[in-house]
Amino acid sequence: MLGLLVLAVVYVTWTAGRLDRLHARVDAAWAALDAQLVRRAAAARAVAATLPPGPVAETLDAAARAALEAGAEGREACENDLSRALRAALPLPPDSAELGELETATTRVGLARSFHNAAVGDTRAIRLRRIPRALRLAGHRALPQFFEIDTAMAQ
Amino acid sequence: MRIGITCPYTWDVPGGVQAHVRDLSAHLIGLGHDVSVLTPVDDPDEAHLPPYVLSAGRAVPVPYNGSVARLVFGPLSLTRTRRWLREGEFDVLHVHEPTVPSVSMLACFAASGPMVATFHTATARSRALQVFGTALQPALEKISARIAVSAAARRVVVEHLGADAVLIPNGVDVARFAGAQPLPGRSAAPTVVFLGRIDEGRKGLAVLLEALPELVRLVPGVRLLVAGPGNADDVREAVPRSLRDRVELLGLVSDADKSSVFASGQVYCAPNTHGESFGIVLVEAMATGTPVVASDLEAFRRVLDEGRAGVLVPVRDPGALAAALGALLCDPPRQARLAASAREVVRAYDWASVTRQVLDVYETVADTAPPAGHVEVDPELDTLAALLEKGDGTDDDAGRLVSTLRRWLADRPRLADRTRSPEAWTDRS
Numbered sequence: 001m002l003g004l005l006v007l008a009v010v011y012v013t014w015t016a017g018r019l020d021r022l023h024a025r026v027d028a029a030w031a032a033l034d035a036q037l038v039r040r041a042a043a044a045r046a047v048a049a050t051l052p053p054g055p056v057a058e059t060l061d062a063a064a065r066a067a068l069e070a071g072a073e074g075r076e077a078c079e080n081d082l083s084r085a086l087r088a089a090l091p092l093p094p095d096s097a098e099l100g101e102l103e104t105a106t107t108r109v110g111l112a113r114s115f116h117n118a119a120v121g122d123t124r125a126i127r128l129r130r131i132p133r134a135l136r137l138a139g140h141r142a143l144p145q146f147f148e149i150d151t152a153m154a155q
Numbered sequence: 156m157r158i159g160i161t162c163p164y165t166w167d168v169p170g171g172v173q174a175h176v177r178d179l180s181a182h183l184i185g186l187g188h189d190v191s192v193l194t195p196v197d198d199p200d201e202a203h204l205p206p207y208v209l210s211a212g213r214a215v216p217v218p219y220n221g222s223v224a225r226l227v228f229g230p231l232s233l234t235r236t237r238r239w240l241r242e243g244e245f246d247v248l249h250v251h252e253p254t255v256p257s258v259s260m261l262a263c264f265a266a267s268g269p270m271v272a273t274f275h276t277a278t279a280r281s282r283a284l285q286v287f288g289t290a291l292q293p294a295l296e297k298i299s300a301r302i303a304v305s306a307a308a309r310r311v312v313v314e315h316l317g318a319d320a321v322l323i324p325n326g327v328d329v330a331r332f333a334g335a336q337p338l339p340g341r342s343a344a345p346t347v348v349f350l351g352r353i354d355e356g357r358k359g360l361a362v363l364l365e366a367l368p369e370l371v372r373l374v375p376g377v378r379l380l381v382a383g384p385g386n387a388d389d390v391r392e393a394v395p396r397s398l399r400d401r402v403e404l405l406g407l408v409s410d411a412d413k414s415s416v417f418a419s420g421q422v423y424c425a426p427n428t429h430g431e432s433f434g435i436v437l438v439e440a441m442a443t444g445t446p447v448v449a450s451d452l453e454a455f456r457r458v459l460d461e462g463r464a465g466v467l468v469p470v471r472d473p474g475a476l477a478a479a480l481g482a483l484l485c486d487p488p489r490q491a492r493l494a495a496s497a498r499e500v501v502r503a504y505d506w507a508s509v510t511r512q513v514l515d516v517y518e519t520v521a522d523t524a525p526p527a528g529h530v531e532v533d534p535e536l537d538t539l540a541a542l543l544e545k546g547d548g549t550d551d552d553a554g555r556l557v558s559t560l561r562r563w564l565a566d567r568p569r570l571a572d573r574t575r576s577p578e579a580w581t582d583r584s
Contacts, residue, residue: 017535018293021267025299028269032519104515111321111519115300118318122296125317 015126016137022123026144029116033147036112037079040105041067044086046098051089060085079149087152110151120144156517158183159245159530161236162194163226163257165214166204171325171435172251172275174410175304178326180207182510193239193258195227211235211258212552226257229552230559236261237532237540245530247271247521249513253295254315263294265540268530269521271513272298274320277307277432277454297533299520302513305433305454321516325435326509329501332442335414345484346378348420348445350413350436351427353385353404359426359450359471364393364402366426366473366480371398373481382408382416417443421490422483425449428471434458438504441465441497446490448479464497 044064051057063078063085070078086106092099127138162176173194180190190207195214204210212235214227236258240248249271250259263270272295301320303309312320347370351358360381370377381390384407394402408416417423423440425447431454438458440447447465449455459465468479483489502508 018296022296025297028520029299036519107515108519111300111516114319114321115520118301119299121318 011131012135012137015132019123019126019132019138022119022126023138023141023144026116026119026123029112029119030147033109033112033116036105036108037075038068040102040109041065041082043098043102043105044082047089047092047096047102050093050096050098056089060089076147076149083150083152106151109149113147113149113151117146117148120146156247156514156521157189157243157245158191158247158249158517159240159243159262160190160192160249161251161259161262162192163252163255163259164195166192166194166196166208166210167198169410171433175273175275175325176251177205178328178506179510179513180205182326182506183514186510186514191239191243191245193236193262195232195258209239211239214257215552217256226255227552228256228261230555231552232258233261233265233536233540237265237536240266240530240532243530247517248530249273249517250298251275253298254291260291260294263297265533265536266530267297267533269517270298270530271300271302271516271520273302273304273323274308274312275304275432277305277311277430300516302516306457307432307454323509323512323516324504325433325438326506327435327438327442327501327504329442329505332414332417332439333444333498335418335443337419338412338415341419342378344376344378345374346380346420346422347480347484348380348382348417348423348440349426350382350408350416350423350440351425353381353383353387353390355385357428357430358383359428360390361393362426362428362471362473362476363424364390366477367398367401368395369474369477370480371401373477374484377401377484378403380416380420381405382413413439414443417445420445422480423447424476424480425455426468426476427452427455431455437465438501441494442501442504444494444498446483446493446497448476448483458500460496460500464500465493 041064045061045068048057048061048064051060063082067075067078067082086102092102123144126132127143132138160176160180162173164170164172166173176192176194180192183190184207192208193211194208195212196204196208196210197213199213201210211232212227217226240262245268247269248262248266250262251273252275253259253263253272254274259272263272295316301312301316301318302323303312303320304323304325306322309320309322312318347363349360349363351360353360363379367379379402381402382405387404387406390402390404391399405416417440423437423445425434425437425440427450429452431452434449434452434454434457437447437449437455441458441464447459449459449465449467450470451467452470455465456462456467459467466479466483468475483493
């Protein structure tokens, strides 16, 4: 009986610790994704400034500004609009420093999104199990959400 | 950037993962990064190791996944891994094949912070994952970014770990292969090159040998140049007596000579039957400018750009292989066309491009300073490690395990003492 109790206590503390780490990984992954999204939007504005004045440049600049200013709620939609505006602006004038930065930032956004969603997936898999859920082992932390945006940038 | 890399297989035994770690490290160092590689090493004389390689100890041969793997796993390796992590102060830790019970797995258990893992195998079943899957999960969960070197390896990651991986291919030093000269003293006879273990069935040399009589009928002067370790007599016996002088066995060739072997033939043939995850040898032949005739396996189809950068033939079909080889040997303009498209394809596999992509991953997980921070020693293992770290001169994992067990048993009476006098609790902490 005592043995069972000890096992249960070990399991609970260990799982709580595991969830702690997973949440830390989600936080780090989100910070990385956030940083890369901001970088991409800033790069998109810089590219928009190099385009000839017209509707394409204006849409791109507006989408980039909206993405930079978006709150947590509308972030996915704004970033998707920016991806779309970027694709609409193709082909961009080649080989400028601004375009290089935009390409790097777009690659990084894709990577950061994939790493973030993997971290969210791992965390949710544990949190949604019966025992961790019943005992609220994750504490007060909100269930992490996937960040689904389309980052394809056909060239 | 300070980068710690772990290689699970013995450094001084040739192998794909070892070569990948070696080349990646060299290119990262070339770009000005600080790299330290922790790996099992067999040769006790460590003077021959490159300066960036640190030995995790001697590996023990273990039958694993159908072949013999040389692995290190145990208290001494854990101690060394922890010390390496502590002293390295890495910005990012890059483990290769963390599901193989060796240093990479130990590093996963022992570290916390920004971690990248590369998965190489395309074997659908990993023994370690089947047996220890649940126990490994917490260690694998710490990995911030997963990389797979091929679509097949990526599928394994998704199936076993339930998480996606970024696809970054294996790298090849394109420039080193592109300038290769044929081996000295080669005749101008039309030559087909084979490279790989000659006694390993899945490399498919038997299929090529079976195709030889028909190929000789199509191209009377043809020669076969076979490079790779294995029993040469078995190969000779598989060839009709009259054709034996057509087959030239080079045995094991050094990495440096590999490009010359490719350059000594008009066609490189990869008759593999199954189990190929990537096809790095194909990329190397393509970088040399030697057109490729290969089995229609998924991995090869990808490398050969669906047949645009090389010829694909049905698997285990000697007749089709002979026909394809014969047609290509008799058609130099087509050889040139294939070589040109291959050179285009190969650029994506150049280490310069691959290293850039790996660095993109490093910077994505390590750039955000406050939350990600540095790679640190995971405190969770402190108690266990403290028990194991009390060294007593033994320098292999098994010896250390036995001595730890013996010490633990010897400590048993003292446990009884402690329960009587609470002061005793502090005397050993």
